[in-house]
Structures are given as C-alpha cells and as structure tokens.
Amino acid sequence: MATRNVQEKERVASLGDTARLELISHSGPQLYMSYRLSGGLYFSTTVWYPFQLEELDTKYGASFMEEIYFHCALFEMNKLCTLAPSLKYIDLGDWSKYFNKKLGELWRVLTIKSFGEWRFLNNLKNWKGPEFFGSDVGCSKNPVISIESGPVRCLAFNGGGKDSLVSMKLLEDIGEPFHSISYAHSMFGQVERQRGLTESLVEYTASKAHHRLSIIDTFLSSPLPGVIPNAEVESIVAFELFSAVFETIPLVLMHGYTSICLGNERSANKGNLVWDGEEINHQWIKSYECESLLSSYIKENLISNLSYFSSLMPVHDPLIFSYLTPYASAVPFTHSCNFGKPWCLRCPKCCYVWLGFSAYFSKDTIHDTFGDENVFDVEENQVFFFQMLGLGTQKPFECIGEVPEVQLAFALCRSKGITGKAMEIFEEKVAANFDVKKYDIIAKYSKVYASEIGIPESLAESMLSKLGQVSEKCKEDILKQL
Numbered sequence: 001m002a003t004r005n006v007q008e009k010e011r012v013a014s015l016g017d018t019a020r021l022e023l024i025s026h027s028g029p030q031l032y033m034s035y036r037l038s039g040g041l042y043f044s045t046t047v048w049y050p051f052q053l054e055e056l057d058t059k060y061g062a063s064f065m066e067e068i069y070f071h072c073a074l075f076e077m078n079k080l081c082t083l084a085p086s087l088k089y090i091d092l093g094d095w096s097k098y099f100n101k102k103l104g105e106l107w108r109v110l111t112i113k114s115f116g117e118w119r120f121l122n123n124l125k126n127w128k129g130p131e132f133f134g135s136d137v138g139c140s141k142n143p144v145i146s147i148e149s150g151p152v153r154c155l156a157f158n159g160g161g162k163d164s165l166v167s168m169k170l171l172e173d174i175g176e177p178f179h180s181i182s183y184a185h186s187m188f189g190q191v192e193r194q195r196g197l198t199e200s201l202v203e204y205t206a207s208k209a210h211h212r213l214s215i216i217d218t219f220l221s222s223p224l225p226g227v228i229p230n231a232e233v234e235s236i237v238a239f240e241l242f243s244a245v246f247e248t249i250p251l252v253l254m255h256g257y258t259s260i261c262l263g264n265e266r267s268a269n270k271g272n273l274v275w276d277g278e279e280i281n282h283q284w285i286k287s288y289e290c291e292s293l294l295s296s297y298i299k300e301n302l303i304s305n306l307s308y309f310s311s312l313m314p315v316h317d318p319l320i321f322s323y324l325t326p327y328a329s330a331v332p333f334t335h336s337c338n339f340g341k342p343w344c345l346r347c348p349k350c351c352y353v354w355l356g357f358s359a360y361f362s363k364d365t366i367h368d369t370f371g372d373e374n375v376f377d378v379e380e381n382q383v384f385f386f387q388m389l390g391l392g393t394q395k396p397f398e399c400i401g402e403v404p405e406v407q408l409a410f411a412l413c414r415s416k417g418i419t420g421k422a423m424e425i426f427e428e429k430v431a432a433n434f435d436v437k438k439y440d441i442i443a444k445y446s447k448v449y450a451s452e453i454g455i456p457e458s459l460a461e462s463m464l465s466k467l468g469q470v471s472e473k474c475k476e477d478i479l480k481q482l
Helices: 054-060 062-083 093-098 101-114 116-121 162-173 191-202 240-255 288-301 317-333 348-360 363-370 379-388 403-415 421-429 431-445 457-481
Strands: 002-005 018-027 030-037 042-048 089-091 131-133 154-157 178-185 210-217 235-238 259-262 273-275 278-280 307-310
Touching: 018 062, 018 093, 030 062, 042 062, 054 062, 054 240, 062 093, 062 101, 062 235, 062 240, 101 116, 101 288, 116 273, 116 278, 154 162, 154 240, 162 178, 162 191, 162 259, 162 317, 162 348, 162 457, 178 191, 178 240, 191 210, 191 317, 210 240, 240 259, 240 288, 288 307, 317 348, 317 363, 317 403, 317 431, 317 457, 348 363, 348 379, 348 403, 379 421, 403 421, 403 431, 403 457, 421 431, 431 457
Parallel strands: 018 089, 089 131, 154 178, 154 259, 178 210, 259 307
Antiparallel strands: 002 235, 018 030, 030 042, 042 210, 273 278
C-alpha cells in the first residue's frame, strides 16, 4: 500500500463526479489502460511485460485475454476512489460487458476493507465507494479455463524484503522448483534502481528464472488532490497488490504456472485499531481473508487450477527471523522501506525491521544491512517505538508485527546489551509485564498454525513440516537467550 499526503495550497483542477474507463489496449510487450474524469482530467497506467502479448491472444483467444485485461484495469481504477466524496460513479464504457455481480461484489469488499485506514484518516465512516453504471452488464463472460502446467509450476513474488526471501527459501528447502517475479512501480522512484534492489536478492535463492514487470502510473505521480478546489480528502492511496495479481496473470498464462506464492505472514490478520466497532487493518490486503477472496474468485471465474496463496501465513515474525539466520549473508540485500529505499531509518517499517534484525542477528549483519546508527536513539523514532510497544492508542499504520512480537524483540535486544532511548522506555514501562507473560508469548509466536492458510494440498504437508522444524529451533534459541 502507498499513501501520498499533499501540501499544495493551490487547488485549481476540477474532477467531476464520474470516472470512465476510456481505453484498454496492448501492443507487443505493453498493456495500456486509460481513464478520464468527467471534469476533463485523464490518467493512465502502463504495464510492460517481458514478452509479446499477442502470443496470448493466439493461445487463449482475444476475448478471454480482453477479460483478463479488464480485471487489470478495474483494479487499477480503485485508487481513483480516494478522490471521494467528489467521485460518485464509475463508467466502464465498452468493457462493462465483462462486469457482473460477482466481480462487483468482490471489488466492493476489497475496496471498502483495504481503504479502512484511508477512511479512518479522512473520517469517512459510511463511505461505500462509487456506484457502477454501464450497459449490457455481464453479457460477455468467457468460460473458465484450466492452465496446462509448464515445467515449473510455482511463481514466487519477490518484493525484496525478508518475507519474500524466506518464502523463496522455503520453496527451495522443500525441493519445489520456482520462478520469481518482481515489479517496479513508478510511485516508488526510478525503475532501474528498484530492479537492482530486488534482483540482487534473487541471486541468493534457487529461482530458476526471474521475471520483471514495470508499471508506469500517471495518477500517483500527479499533484492530486492538492490541486482540487475545496478538496475534502488530504491524501490519495493505492493498493497495488490487487491490480498486481491480475497483471501477473498474463505471465502465468505465458509460462504455465499453476500457483502464485506470496510471503504474507500471520500478523497481517491483526488490525491496528477498532473504529466505531470496525477493525481497521493497514495490512488487510495481505490477510488470509483477502487472500481467500481473491483465490476463490480467480478459481471460480477465470482459471480453475490457479492457486494464489502465502507460504508464510502459518507463522509470525519470530519464526521468520529465525528461519533466516542460516542465510545471514543475504540479509544485507533485503529492503523494505516505502520512503527511501533501501532504508530511511525514520519510519515505523524501518524501525520495526531494524529492531527485528537486531534481536535475531549479529552486530556484523546489522552493520552490513543498516550501517552503525542506533535507531533506538533517534528522537523522531520514539513515537513509533512507543506505539509498537503497545503504549499508544494504536499500532502504527505499517506492515509490522503485533505488539507482543515487538516486546519479544526488545527483550532479545536487551539480553544482547543493546541500549538507547527506546530501550529505556521498554525497561521502564513494559519489561516487568513482559517477563510475566514471556513464556506464553514465545509459545504463541514461535508456533506453526495449520488453520486459516491457503497453501495448496500439494505443498502444505512439506511446507508445514519444514516450518515445524524451524519452530522448535526458534523456541529453543529464544528461551536460551532469555
């Protein structure tokens, strides 16, 4: 998820109340999608593939591929919804023929749930998103297909972080051949730099091949909403995972993959706060609930034998960090920051990952990954650590672990003699209570869970067995240190 706050005082653009899907076209390696707001503004998203898309038209039929591209465009449009409350309608134009009740329900649920944080920050409690209108709704639904499996069945997402690395290492350790994919998005800066960061990590895995997608988006690089007269929202937000999943399907079809593997871990199921009875979860797009909705829809409506799952949904971060310890040489090639890649060391995500690596890895690994700065002592980071320790009204809006996981990491850092301002807060306000509960915390967060996971049957037994082995060592090592 990416959010951009806008400070501009000049607000001169007009939106109108309707977003229209103007064009979906492809030529060679390029998929192009454009949108127009009824006030006159145009935006586009371009996806670059490592092959000629016309090959898929020949193999699967132009109509089926157009329906796939429509899904890409539809979920790219969800970011336009953050121009609320001005935006009230979505016109799907000539592509409304591929829109049906099931897809509408999926889009609505994904949008409302994933935009929970944005709704909270903009006080839009009852916002349900724009309404769709168009003609001949659902009249051109293509039959569901089955992929003919290629020589390698599994495609692993590589975002460049520790979870991606562990997910790929898990596939490697159970002997499952896989290829990897990473995408560079214009909202995160220069495409080539992003590629360099993600591809350096792949070299530490057994990926048989690595695919690149490049996404150029004009909406997220625009000055909106800062140039809107009397704008009622102060930020726009994009949940690129939804569109990325559908934009990966052409690659899946090209190579015959039957599973898409992500590295989302179990704490993604836990929200940041409760707002008027509703749990608001920054990581909802990584949750098992979201994963299940997407996987079921794809199987029932597009490709019957394509699995979409997370290999790390059975586990929490303590086990993930422990899994990585034999692969410490790869850790300096990870990155997770959304603001200053590879690390800004001034955001909740950087603070959390630095804390975790400091707890489970050597000083040399920390130095090689982050440098020598003691992030515990940085003044602007104190509020993040305070909230992560459970001392504030909410957990920071970032993809980080649960409060007990943070407390456990602090305790491990304390046992290593790591000091700093944030550590003083832990010792003063948290340590005594943690020490009372530590055995329960260690047991819960080093455990492997077999429920609420979407791992395919063909992989589940071997994955759970390997994770179980790491679980025992994780618990043993933590207890020995504490």
